[in-house]
Amino acid sequence: MKKNPFAKRHIIETCMKVIMLASLILVTGTLGLILWTIIKNGIPAMSWEMLTQVPKGGFYMGKEGGILNAIIGSLYLAGGGTVLALVCSLPIALYLEAYLGESKWGSYVRLALDVLWGIPTIVYGAFGFAVMVSLGLRASLLAGIIVLALIELPIMTRAMDEVICRMPLEVEQAALAVGSTRLEVALRVVTRQMLPGIITAVLLAFGRGIGDAASVLFTAGYTDRIVTSLFRPTASLPLAVFFQLGSPFPEVRARGYAAAFILTVIVLIVSFGARLLSSRLGKYTIK
Amino acid sequence: MEPHIQVKDLNAFYGKQHVLKNINIEIPRNKITVIMGPSGCGKSTLLKTFNRFFELTEYTRLTGNVLIDGQDIYNRDVDVTEVRKVVGLLAQRPAVLPMSIFDNVAYGMNIHNMKKDRNKTREAVQHYLEIAGLWEEVHTRLHDPATGLSIGQQQRLCLARGLAVEPEIILGDEPTSALDPISSQNIEKRLIELKKDYTIVIVTHTLRQAKRLADHVIYMYLGEVAETNSAPEIFTNPKHERTKQYLDGIF
Numbered sequence A: 001m002k003k004n005p006f007a008k009r010h011i012i013e014t015c016m017k018v019i020m021l022a023s024l025i026l027v028t029g030t031l032g033l034i035l036w037t038i039i040k041n042g043i044p045a046m047s048w049e050m051l052t053q054v055p056k057g058g059f060y061m062g063k064e065g066g067i068l069n070a071i072i073g074s075l076y077l078a079g080g081g082t083v084l085a086l087v088c089s090l091p092i093a094l095y096l097e098a099y100l101g102e103s104k105w106g107s108y109v110r111l112a113l114d115v116l117w118g119i120p121t122i123v124y125g126a127f128g129f130a131v132m133v134s135l136g137l138r139a140s141l142l143a144g145i146i147v148l149a150l151i152e153l154p155i156m157t158r159a160m161d162e163v164i165c166r167m168p169l170e171v172e173q174a175a176l177a178v179g180s181t182r183l184e185v186a187l188r189v190v191t192r193q194m195l196p197g198i199i200t201a202v203l204l205a206f207g208r209g210i211g212d213a214a215s216v217l218f219t220a221g222y223t224d225r226i227v228t229s230l231f232r233p234t235a236s237l238p239l240a241v242f243f244q245l246g247s248p249f250p251e252v253r254a255r256g257y258a259a260a261f262i263l264t265v266i267v268l269i270v271s272f273g274a275r276l277l278s279s280r281l282g283k284y285t286i287k
Numbered sequence B: 001m002e003p004h005i006q007v008k009d010l011n012a013f014y015g016k017q018h019v020l021k022n023i024n025i026e027i028p029r030n031k032i033t034v035i036m037g038p039s040g041c042g043k044s045t046l047l048k049t050f051n052r053f054f055e056l057t058e059y060t061r062l063t064g065n066v067l068i069d070g071q072d073i074y075n076r077d078v079d080v081t082e083v084r085k086v087v088g089l090l091a092q093r094p095a096v097l098p099m100s101i102f103d104n105v106a107y108g109m110n111i112h113n114m115k116k117d118r119n120k121t122r123e124a125v126q127h128y129l130e131i132a133g134l135w136e137e138v139h140t141r142l143h144d145p146a147t148g149l150s151i152g153q154q155q156r157l158c159l160a161r162g163l164a165v166e167p168e169i170i171l172g173d174e175p176t177s178a179l180d181p182i183s184s185q186n187i188e189k190r191l192i193e194l195k196k197d198y199t200i201v202i203v204t205h206t207l208r209q210a211k212r213l214a215d216h217v218i219y220m221y222l223g224e225v226a227e228t229n230s231a232p233e234i235f236t237n238p239k240h241e242r243t244k245q246y247l248d249g250i251f
């Protein structure tokens, strides 16, 4: 009964453990490094002013001002895009589940969504731009929101579809057995079971939306003023990072890192909030 | 008395496989009818044709009629949700809904708009939990997740949920096979109490359970009804050779 640490299966187990641990360290280490770079380079430029003011004259040469325009712009863009994507993707995911299921058409729709997911965001940006040009429209908050919604839609729909697929069949049948319609099963049972998963999907999409620069570059434009209308251009944090990091002035580059730090903090706050919420709501789900 | 369920020339197919063959039976009202037979003979399938669950499986086909109170439930203008409201189902393993104990029982009443206000719903939830013999155990934690209950309690919750939509018929497909002996006895006791108000159809593999519960027995073999008779008759004097063998435990 004595353990022989040199038996083949124990050696394999040890090797596997080491590999797993190494990749864990690699991933968390990279994440730590990213955070450390942003913080180290950005903290010197972080100030109350950065958060509460818009760029003043000479801001891009290191003079006064902040990036409130970009913070607000990004929140509007990603928030609007996420809401729009949610409004469209929930019905698609529920339709996929309730009526298409594992059928041929269901798999076509899933394939299309996966392809859309894989398209680079710059292509969405270019597409949006082409549509706007042909309609004679200029860059605006609304255009940015629509393009971000298009980008987020496949992510959200597929993520929801995955959680919905994991719905236990017996639970649906239990609801059908008391005389539910398919729609009632979808709305009252499936969504309940899926709510924590749906929140995660929404968060995933929001994260992709708020961090994307390529798509909003052409469609939402950039401006130093705080956006007040859906039909005006707006600044955004990824572009603020992009423009300022490319500056020859070290003070401005530091502000670029500070903008990246703010972006990261926003994403972190949203993730932790969603975590908290979904664990609350997850109380009733069937594991 | 007129039978509650009448099955006429029923044939059922999974793809090409012919699993129910020319079934003609009558199920008496306010009695417990037990369906028995070896594994794979089509007991579950027959049960599923009574609440139109058979059509949930793809590539199935059904011919013939199932009449409930003389009304063909496969008629074109019949609302399938109404059929399932009238014919409740107790599954082999309890499947609670992802909500609180209270909401599990209230679910059916809500979708069918059966109660005028929240107070009426509350009274009804208590009433059906009492009938299912669960009230004493859960009345202090009605708003806790239903998944926190034991399997035996979950099965009684499923019973309460099914009864709450005021069905006339209760189907049970081996409803106690996942439960411990005490919980099984508990469910059996409920079923016997319930038969004065409901027509009950149970599939079971346990001969002793069948003897405890049955008023009427349907014995199936290879997709056909081999024998159907009142319980005392069939247990003391089985006509069909296969029934005899089954009852003697030769299978």
Ligand SMILES: Nc1ncnc2c1ncn2[C@@H]1O[C@H](COP(=O)(O)OP(=O)(O)OP(=O)(O)O)[C@@H](O)[C@H]1O
Binding pocket: B014, B017, B019, B037, B038, B039, B040, B041, B042, B043, B044, B045, B046, B057
């Ligand atoms: N979903 C299905 N698809 C294809 N064939 C099926 C399906 N369900 C059941 N069958 C077949 O139909 C026949 C009858 O099955 P059924 O489940 O009604 O038997 P049963 O009498 O309930 O058996 P058991 O006592 O093991 O539960 C079996 O031959 C089975 O293989």
Ligand SMILES: [Mg+2]
Binding pocket: B043, B044, B045, B173
């Ligand atoms: Mg069965």
